[in-house]
Amino acid sequence: MPKLTIDGKEIEVAPGTNLIEAARALDIEVPHYCYHPGLSVAGQCRLCMVDIEKAPRPTIACNTVATDGMVVWTQTERVLETRKSIMEFHLINHPLDCPVCDQAGECWLQIYYMKHGLYDPRMVDEKVHKPKAVPLGPHVILDAERCILCSRCVRFCDEVTATGELGIFDRGDRSEIGLFPGRELDNKYSGNVVDICPVGALTDRDFRFQVRVWYLDAAKSICPGCARGCNIEVHVNRRRPHHAQGRRVARLKPRFNAAVNKWWICDDGRYGFGFVDDGSRLRSPLQREGGQQLPVAWDEAIAGVAGALTAHPPAETGVIASPKMANEDLFALRRVLDRRGVTQVGFAVRPRVPGDEDKLLIRADKNPNTRGAELIGLGGDTAAILAAARARRIRCLWIFGHDLLDAGWPEAETRAALGAVETLIWSGTNANATSALARWVLPSAAWVERDGTFTNFEGRVQRFRAAVDQLGEALPDWEILGRVLTALGEPTLAARAEHWFRELGRSVPAFAGMTYQSIGDTGQMVGATREAARA
Amino acid sequence: MTGERTLTRNFHRPDAHTLAAYRGTGGYTAWEKAQTMEPAAITEEVKKSNLRGLGGAGFPTGMKWSFIPKNHTGPVYLVINADEGEPGTFKDRYLLERDPHALIEGMLIAARAIRSAVGFVYIRGEYVEPWRRFSAAAREATDAGYLGRGFDVVVHRGAGAYICGEETGLISSLEGRKGWPKLKPPFPAIKGAFGAPTIVNNVETICHLPHIINRGAGWFASLGTKTQGGTRMYSVSGRVKRPGVYEASVAITLRQVIYDLAEGVTGNGRLKAVVPGGSSAAILRADEIDVTMDVDGLKNAGTMAGSAGVIVMDETVSIPEALMVVARFYAHESCGQCTPCRESTGWIYKITERIVEGRGRKEDLDTVLDVARRGAGTTICAFYDGAVGPYISYIEKFRDEFEALIPK
Numbered sequence: 009m010p011k012l013t014i015d016g017k018e019i020e021v022a023p024g025t026n027l028i029e030a031a032r033a034l035d036i037e038v039p040h041y042c043y044h045p046g047l048s049v050a051g052q053c054r055l056c057m058v059d060i061e062k063a064p065r066p067t068i069a070c071n072t073v074a075t076d077g078m079v080v081w082t083q084t085e086r087v088l089e090t091r092k093s094i095m096e097f098h099l100i101n102h103p104l105d106c107p108v109c110d111q112a113g114e115c116w117l118q119i120y121y122m123k124h125g126l127y128d129p130r131m132v133d134e135k136v137h138k139p140k141a142v143p144l145g146p147h148v149i150l151d152a153e154r155c156i157l158c159s160r161c162v163r164f165c166d167e168v169t170a171t172g173e174l175g176i177f178d179r180g181d182r183s184e185i186g187l188f189p190g191r192e193l194d195n196k197y198s199g200n201v202v203d204i205c206p207v208g209a210l211t212d213r214d215f216r217f218q219v220r221v222w223y224l225d226a227a228k229s230i231c232p233g234c235a236r237g238c239n240i241e242v243h244v245n246r247r248r249p250h251h252a253q254g255r256r257v258a259r260l261k262p263r264f265n266a267a268v269n270k271w272w273i274c275d276d277g278r279y280g281f282g283f284v285d286d287g288s289r290l291r292s293p294l295q296r297e298g299g300q301q302l303p304v305a306w307d308e309a310i311a312g313v314a315g316a317l318t319a320h321p322p323a324e325t326g327v328i329a330s331p332k333m334a335n336e337d338l339f340a341l342r343r344v345l346d347r348r349g350v351t352q353v354g355f356a357v358r359p360r361v362p363g364d365e366d367k368l369l370i371r372a373d374k375n376p377n378t379r380g381a382e383l384i385g386l387g388g389d390t391a392a393i394l395a396a397a398r399a400r401r402i403r404c405l406w407i408f409g410h411d412l413l414d415a416g417w418p419e420a421e422t423r424a425a426l427g428a429v430e431t432l433i434w435s436g437t438n439a440n441a442t443s444a445l446a447r448w449v450l451p452s453a454a455w456v457e458r459d460g461t462f463t464n465f466e467g468r469v470q471r472f473r474a475a476v477d478q479l480g481e482a483l484p485d486w487e488i489l490g491r492v493l494t495a496l497g498e499p500t501l502a503a504r505a506e507h508w509f510r511e512l513g514r515s516v517p518a519f520a521g522m523t524y525q526s527i528g529d530t531g532q533m534v535g536a537t538r539e540a541a542r543a
Numbered sequence: 544m545t546g547e548r549t550l551t552r553n554f555h556r557p558d559a560h561t562l563a564a565y566r567g568t569g570g571y572t573a574w575e576k577a578q579t580m581e582p583a584a585i586t587e588e589v590k591k592s593n594l595r596g597l598g599g600a601g602f603p604t605g606m607k608w609s610f611i612p613k614n615h616t617g618p619v620y621l622v623i624n625a626d627e628g629e630p631g632t633f634k635d636r637y638l639l640e641r642d643p644h645a646l647i648e649g650m651l652i653a654a655r656a657i658r659s660a661v662g663f664v665y666i667r668g669e670y671v672e673p674w675r676r677f678s679a680a681a682r683e684a685t686d687a688g689y690l691g692r693g694f695d696v697v698v699h700r701g702a703g704a705y706i707c708g709e710e711t712g713l714i715s716s717l718e719g720r721k722g723w724p725k726l727k728p729p730f731p732a733i734k735g736a737f738g739a740p741t742i743v744n745n746v747e748t749i750c751h752l753p754h755i756i757n758r759g760a761g762w763f764a765s766l767g768t769k770t771q772g773g774t775r776m777y778s779v780s781g782r783v784k785r786p787g788v789y790e791a792s793v794a795i796t797l798r799q800v801i802y803d804l805a806e807g808v809t810g811n812g813r814l815k816a817v818v819p820g821g822s823s824a825a826i827l828r829a830d831e832i833d834v835t836m837d838v839d840g841l842k843n844a845g846t847m848a849g850s851a852g853v854i855v856m857d858e859t860v861s862i863p864e865a866l867m868v869v870a871r872f873y874a875h876e877s878c879g880q881c882t883p884c885r886e887s888t889g890w891i892y893k894i895t896e897r898i899v900e901g902r903g904r905k906e907d908l909d910t911v912l913d914v915a916r917r918g919a920g921t922t923i924c925a926f927y928d929g930a931v932g933p934y935i936s937y938i939e940k941f942r943d944e945f946e947a948l949i950p951k
């Protein structure tokens with residue numbers, strides 16, 4: 009492995025490592041625009057110049073592979089001067105419209121001008137004008153004047169999605185990002201170009217003009233959109249709620265995880281959070297009185313649900329859990345079922361249309377925790393439960409989240425099954441056709457409103473964290489279930505998601521020895537700990 | 544005095560472009576001889592001849608060939624640069640039109656030296672007649688069995704971009720991509736066209752090979768200077784009595800080119816300035832023309848031999864206007880890939896235009912000089928350094944002319 013010296017510090021790096029990454033490993037930032045670790049090296053922006061001993065002039069770090077004995081300097085006088093010049097070149101034709109630009113606050117032109125520019129502008133001539141506010145596709149809009157032609161977006165579409173929608177047209181300072189004739193930027197990962205665009209040239213049509221980025225708070229999370237479990241950040245607007253008409257979740261951004269999603273997420277996941285602040289959100293428990301569902305206090309609802317579970321013999325009770333529930337919820341549910349001796353449990357619901365899948369990230373299973381539900385022992389057959397309900401063998405049915413009337417089964421049959429049940433309990437985040445039929449409706453907190461873990465299809469357990477407060481009186485499922493358990497006479501000490509997870513680790517071998525700390529930010533494989541191996 | 548003519552010796556013959564005429568004057572005998580030589584021996588001979596690339600960079604040809612990896616087993620390509628885009632340069636077109644078989648014979652020899660089975664000839668798009676003539680010659684050579692037996696030639700036409708003359712821009716274009724120069728490393732000799740080791744040589748460079756093989760490296764070297772052998776073709780344009788293409792030794796002086804070959808200055812008859820090596824070469828004042836035209840001679844004079852496009856300006860020519868025209872060219876032709884080149888070529892053109900229009904500012908000249916110096920050496924290809932040549936030299940050498948146009 010080559011060992012080199014950067015700014016006087018020695019480091020050993022893997023063969024093939026370039027000087028930007030080698031410096032990064034030493035916490036030395038070499039500023040750059042066009043280089044991106046997930047894309048080929050373009051060497052176009054010319055910002056990442058460093059001095060290499062014996063080289064006659066500064067060299068670009070992105071295209072220089074570290075070699076043994078190399079001596080690199082990133083802060084020499086001429087490197088600093090070159091950076092300053094390159095910053096000036098990047099900005100002479102830039103419109104400097106930061107006050108109306110969505111990227112302001114997270115723009116690498118702003119950041120690097122302050123760090124490496126700070127020259128007095130000399131450009132007095134008319135700038136080059138290019139198209140502005142050009143929609144490229146459903147999610148992305150282009151301002152060609154702000155573009156610094158780093159070609160990251162082009163390389164993303166060529167190399168990552170291999171869809172090739174974008175090109176750089178014309179030449180010289182008339183060069184312009186654009187779509188090939190007849191094309192639209194509508195691949196399933198198009199939103200990523202907004203993330204990798206270092207400037208305000210590509211912005212997100214959904215996020216645009218919602219809120220200034222400096223008002224946003226971020227929480228580490230996991231996308232609940234499919235079984236991949238891409239690592240994300242949830243950006244929320246707590247400080248200026250009036251800026252976005254009460255929309256709390258401003259946007260989702262990919263969070264790097266080398267083992268799961270690298271730098272990317274798909275568009276379905278990125279824009280899949282609309283339900284969180286949707287009008288259909290349930291804000292308090294409901295009880296059906298005649299034809300109407302009316303709000304009731306939690307205590308009443310818990311007592312009602314516990315009463316129903318006690319009144320119906322276990323053999324007459326069924327549960328349809330959900331692979332969208334967190335491990336903590338599923339484990340709490342399992343405790344409730346064990347307490348009552350309920351064994352008729354289903355969880356997977358056949359979707360109306362089969363999920364799409366590709367080789368990059370997207371999985372056909374649109375549930376984030378199918379593997380977790382299976383490991384926790386809640387992986388039964390939902391169709392069998394519904395058949396039993398139709399045959400009036402199940403009299404009390406608790407459904408978690410699903411809208412069974414919008415599934416891949418004949419609606420009439422499902423309606424007959426639900427109609428035949430005496431006590432229908434439904435819990436979830438948003439009202440739907442199935443919840444409308446329930447006697448008891450329990451409002452669940454959405455995944456961004458609480459902590460928890462999902463187990464992805466490969467068996468990687470990953471944490472998501474609360475980003476916003478729970479809406480209205482909604483509670484995490486584990487808490488609802490904990491209260492029911494207490495009402496059933498089995499008080500629990502688990503007052504936080506983390507406690508439930510610890511209990512899960514004690515009871516289910518696959519999770520043995522795992523804690524929130526050991527999972528960390530990048531996840532941990534089930535069965536990977538010493539305790540699990542022993543169990 | 545100006546040396547023997549070899550490349551252009553048949554230019555006066557109306558049928559020089561035909562196989563019959565070429566063979567009638569000794570054509571393809573060098574190829575016969577080269578076939579008896581080991582590839583390494585050919586390269587060695589070319590090294591000894593001191594042949595240096597005549598496309599612009601002046602790189603020693605034999606040395607370039609020796610960069611092809613020795614144990615390489617896959618394809619190796621020979622690419623002929625016939626893009627001839629450098630303003631003031633028009634020699635390759637004559638070679639293609641009047642002596643296309645010399646290029647084919649030279650390609651056969653070079654291909655043997657580098658063990659290439661396929662050669663590409665990238666011809667400037669505007670060169671219609673040269674393309675027709677060369678294509679016809681390639682067909683004749685195929686029918687006669689010179690081509691198609693271990694070495695094939697593919698003709699590719701450009702689409703009108705100066706940057707496609709830069710060797711890696713050319714390779715990108717040849718590969719069907721936008722003609723963007725490529726990052727080096729890797730160098731073409733290691734990883735060039737379609738990922739294979741590739742040698743790019745100028746038309747004129749290759750046309751010298753038959754003579755070197757036939758008459759020997761010593762003879763060729765003796766025609767030139769200590770560090771560069773042979774003759775080369777000077778394209779002389781601008782304010783001279785007889786503009787045109789002249790073949791002469793690389794050792795002659797710029798004065799000889801202007802006054803002997805082109806027979807002196809027109810306009811008001813008094814020389815003001817001359818660009819010796821195509822538009823990218825730094826300009827020289829009238830008192831700087833006693834320099835030899837070889838690569839090192841002009842380099843020592845602070846300019847470059849480049850493509851030997853000699854552009855002559857008499858005293859009536861406005862240097863600021865000339866710079867504006869040159870700046871417009873570079874702004875138009877920058878491929879737009881590297882930030883310094885893309886942005887400052889346009890910027891500098893705007894400034895020069897403003898100066899010529901009488902709207903200059905007193906800080907403009909220093910801004911151009913500073914911007915040019917700051918961008919120099921920071922880009923992917925030599926295009927920008929080529930633009931910097933005129934930006935700096937025109938202003939440094941004729942500053943008072945610029946200042947006279949700037950309102951006080």
Ligand SMILES: Cc1cc2nc3c(=O)[nH]c(=O)nc-3n(C[C@H](O)[C@H](O)[C@H](O)COP(=O)(O)O)c2cc1C
Nearest residue numbers: 596597598624626627628708709710744745748925
């Ligand atoms: C901007 C630019 C334009 C060029 N245009 C040409 C050209 O039109 N013809 C040419 O032979 N070389 C041109 N060159 C030089 C080539 O890059 C390369 O050095 C040459 O083709 C190599 O051949 P040679 O060694 O035989 O000269 C150009 C270089 C640059 C930087």
Ligand code: SF4
Nearest residue numbers: 155156158159161205
């Ligand atoms: S739009 Fe953004 S990512 Fe694409 S080339 Fe321009 S600056 Fe780079």
Ligand code: SF4
Nearest residue numbers: 878880881884922924
């Ligand atoms: S120097 Fe200019 S012409 Fe050459 S690659 Fe860079 S932008 Fe293109």
